[in-house]
Amino acid sequence: MNEFLLVVAIGTFIAAALTVPAGFGLSTVLTPLVLVLMPPHEAVAVVAIIHGAHNAGKLSLLWENVDFTAFKRYGIWLVLGSIIGAILQNQVPQKPLLGLLGVALIVLPILTISEKWMNYRIPDANDRIGGFGSGLMGGLSGHQGALRAMFLTKRIPDKMSYAATASILALCVDFSRIPVYLLYRSEEVYSHYSLIIILVISALAGARLGKRWLKTLKSEWIRNGVMIGIISSGLLYLIEAFS
Numbered sequence: 001m002n003e004f005l006l007v008v009a010i011g012t013f014i015a016a017a018l019t020v021p022a023g024f025g026l027s028t029v030l031t032p033l034v035l036v037l038m039p040p041h042e043a044v045a046v047v048a049i050i051h052g053a054h055n056a057g058k059l060s061l062l063w064e065n066v067d068f069t070a071f072k073r074y075g076i077w078l079v080l081g082s083i084i085g086a087i088l089q090n091q092v093p094q095k096p097l098l099g100l101l102g103v104a105l106i107v108l109p110i111l112t113i114s115e116k117w118m119n120y121r122i123p124d125a126n127d128r129i130g131g132f133g134s135g136l137m138g139g140l141s142g143h144q145g146a147l148r149a150m151f152l153t154k155r156i157p158d159k160m161s162y163a164a165t166a167s168i169l170a171l172c173v174d175f176s177r178i179p180v181y182l183l184y185r186s187e188e189v190y191s192h193y194s195l196i197i198i199l200v201i202s203a204l205a206g207a208r209l210g211k212r213w214l215k216t217l218k219s220e221w222i223r224n225g226v227m228i229g230i231i232s233s234g235l236l237y238l239i240e241a242f243s
Contacts (some may be wrong), residue, residue, distance in 0.1 A: 005198065008033045012202040013209075016054050020210025021159065021222045022229050023152065023166030024145020026203070027051055028236065031142055037195065041089065042188045044142045045181035049189070049196055051142065052174030054203035055167050061211045062164035067156050070165050074152070075172050077131030078138075082173040085139020086180035092140060099241030106234040131169075138173040139180070145170060146233040149226055159219045 008030075015029035027047055034043040059066075130151035138144025148169060156162040182189060189196075214222075 004036065005195070008037075008195075009198055009202045012050065012199045013206040016203040016206025017210040017213060019054075019145075020058055020163055020207055021214045021217055022145075022149070022226055023163055024149050024170075024226075025229060025233070026054055027142040027145070028233055030199070034195075038188075038192065042185060042192070044089065045178070045185060045189050046192050046196060047142050048174055048178050048181060050199045050203050052171060052178055053200040054207055055171040055174055057204040057207040058167040058210070059164065059171055061207065062160065062167060065158075065160040065164035066168050067161045067165045070152065070155055071168055073128075074131040074148070074169050077128045078135035078148075078169055078172050079176045081132040081135025081137075082139040082144075082176040083135075083180065085136040085141075086177040087139070089140055089181075089184075095241045099238060102234040102237030102241060106231055106238075134169075135173050135176075138170075139177045143233070143237065144173050146230045150230055153223060153226055157219070159214060159217070159222050162222075163214055 011033055012026075012030055015026050019025040030050065031043055031047050034047055037043075038046065130147060134144045134148035134151075137147060145166070148166065152166055152169070153162060156165055
């Protein structure tokens, strides 16, 4: 078991570094690893705490780059969706929702490509839909980032601003869903405090490495990587939904 904990800590460190330029992905990587150690609902809550610490660390490193216009446009809808999702977590089956989200994350990039062909831009009003949907999925299962990235990358082309704004939006979701999780299952979460401490340290260390990568990577590489990550997340969600 100690060997597996080391694997989880290393995986958290690497994923935390990679998700700084991508703006999402830590929950997608970390949740399957933590599921080996505990039941699903506990795993979502534990990963949320690590996810929140990671986003807080990223935000402290990138604060001066936050696009507060985008934050205001997305923030309230993210929080609303996150609270509703967290409340419904124990009542709504997650697999059908992951299946729907998986299809969306595969189809939406294709629509993005078609925008260039047809010179059509998704209206800004859909940002509210993306924000609410991202928050809702974050509250339900922790899988919030890929859907948010699908909308956010179109509005914020600058790589530093994108990463910083993604961090503060994700932190809003974490701050709104974690208290709800603790309200329902605080004892189960507290029983894993040693694991949480280890993984939080790994995630914060990974965030510092990720900032270095963010500065050196070309914006085009990051955008292409985000698009690949979105489609890959969609495929993973479909696999999880039908497994």
